[in-house]
Amino acid sequence: MTNIFADFLSSLSLINLGLAFSGVLAGIIIGALPGLSATMAVAILVPFTFALEPSSGLIVLGAIYTGAIFGGSWSAILINTPGTPSAVATTFDGYPMAKNGNGDLAMSISCMSSFIGGLVGVICLALFAPPLASVSLKFGPTEYFWLAILGLTLISTLAEGDNIKSLIGACIGLLMSMIGVAVVGGDIRMTWNISFLNSGIEIVSAMIGLFCIPVILDLTSMKGKHLSDSETPKNLRLKESFLIVFKKKFEAVRGALIGTFIGILPGAGGSIASIVSYGEAKRASKNKDNFGKGEPEGLIASETANNATVGGGFIPTLCLGIPGTPPDAVILGALLVQGIRTGDTLFTQQSSIVYTFIFGLFLATIIMLPLGLLMGRYAYKSIIKIPKEVLIPIIIFLTIIGSYSIQNNILNVYFMFFFGLVGWILNRAGFKASPIVLGLVLGQIAEQGFVQAYIIGNAQDNILANYFARPISIILVIFILMGLFLPALKKIYNRRKNV
């Protein structure tokens, strides 16, 4: 124990504190700019960390990652564009809140929620990493398939207004997810001989296009300000947001636990975590009807979950050497170059580096709270104050930079504009962007899981058992059935009671 305490003290050295601070700061800014993702932020800074002590280098990377996932919520709230894919669900209630003049409240709540989520994730990482890592191994192709299907059934829960239109939107997304070379089988599908499409639709540029461009077009075509000012623009509305978050503390912890759990599943990631958490929150909430119209509870669900995936994702990364999320893959590479071996032995033989790193993450999460609140207020004010004629070109400029820098490829920018146009037309026809993006993200996971499970089941001469007779699969299937039929059953029950 004394050792761990020493590690804690060493993580508190002045240089590490400074590094954690600047890491969070840089992370928030990068995360807030659409297209500049956490993965890229980490990748750019990897070479600089080689000049530092291994543990200090890790602290910076962890801090940037933490900051970037939180920063993604800003653009989600202020311009309806997820700054990182994991902030998709933040747009559902964050942007309506800002539209209603509660942008400052939303910024503060999102910061506090991210703080809670981050904290729960790091605590799970520190205390339960090895057992949780073995849980992630119980997830085979079948379980990934059912998890993706669970996410898809949530579309009906998320949908505001027209259910049929969201289902059609999700189907469009699913079709788009099949473009490119199939991972299993290697078939080339729907690429129209454009070799750029071999890798499939690039999700981030599609997302920027679908979410952001329609907002910009609407802004340009309509009179009036982008966001209406709140009545009390001067303060942070700290007390108010704290009370809201405190009142929803169980919901916040639930979101954080969902986020941590999905974080430990490699390849699932923050976007699925925040969507599942949002769906569960809406299903369980008393204010169900208010979701999607600016309900703080929805914002809390999404933001606690996505920041919890940071700590959760490091569990398989550090224990198994399997990256939990794309930024983890970069950090894993950095560890390898520095000669640090991940896996079982990491927690025993090189435990001091690990614990310094975990304390560093902890520290970054704590620093994020005041820094995020302060910077958030400033960012909110800037967006409110900047005249529309200046704001619109800046946002367009950022979307171009963002979509270019994902793969250093100008084609991504063209695709972003293409999706923007499609998104705008669909928006006019009443189709929302989120079901399309959900279909796009979940389709790939569902398809791979399904085909892999089929091949394995076929080899075992028992295909059906491989889909339905595995314990975790059964639980997931029950959740799916509940999501599909509970609302209908409730209606029938209520009708009978009334009769």
Place this chain on the structure above:
Amino acid sequence: MKLKSHFKRFLAVLSLLILSLSGANAGVTNIIPFGPGGESDVTARMQQPYYKSIYNDDIVVQYKPGGGGSVGWSSLNSEKGDGSVIMGVNLPHIIMQPIAKGEKAGYKTEDVNVFSFFHYTPDAILVEASSPYQSLKDLLDYAKQNPGKLTFSGSGTYSANHLLIISLNKKAKVKTTYVPFKGTGAAVQALLGKQVLAEAGYSTVAAKQGKKVRMLAVASEERLPAFPNVPTFKELGYNIVSGAYRGYALPKSASKATVKEWSDRIMKINSDPAFIKQMEDNAFVVVNIGHKDVKKFMKQQQKANKAIAKELGLIK
């Protein structure tokens, strides 16, 4: 007035950020046609400090991922040929993609002006530590008695992992099932989680996973220094030497002198004992194929891969 200062500060932050992003572009550029964190990225990162100390210049790694590398390779020849840009290349990718996808690959193997290969990760067969199979013979005996039931996880279709299983099936006269996953990480996850009985992976998996896995055979010429107890396929009677080779290419417009200079640079880093040690510790096998030998080597590999492609029915 207040508005102006807000705006100014906003612009200042923005320009600082852009400066810092573009500032990363000094020195020579090494474009990796994959995302960060993979073997191509990690080995390029390992070269960075040696390059800096020998040539007192930075080699900056950039990523241009997509299509299993094809997005990068199809754009290689439009880069500057003055030696300021090199691009990572991988085998069997640059041979198999044009075979499997034809024109849809976006480039031809001959279009990629490879000047050197500096290492490879040999293919390997691994099982999870608690698996009852102690040797490759155990595993293949099971496959002989239960055709199709032996499942291998591996990374991707028509990849080095996939090709290994095709060759092994043919040479050992067995029928097994290959299950492709997206990337090595997912394939390892399936192995550790006992979703499959074995993995067709790389030697690097054994180095990373330590005692959690058992490597049964490795497709290198000789046993690996980090794994003296693991036999090669050759020793076991299967003439398979394969894996993923990694090297670099220049645009076609590069002069002969530039090609030679870059090949010499990469080979010089390859001769540093500290670099070799670092590579071997992680089960990478250093090979010295410079600009003089690279054409011959490519021909050999093309012949071998075409034979497998025939086996797969990709070509007649």
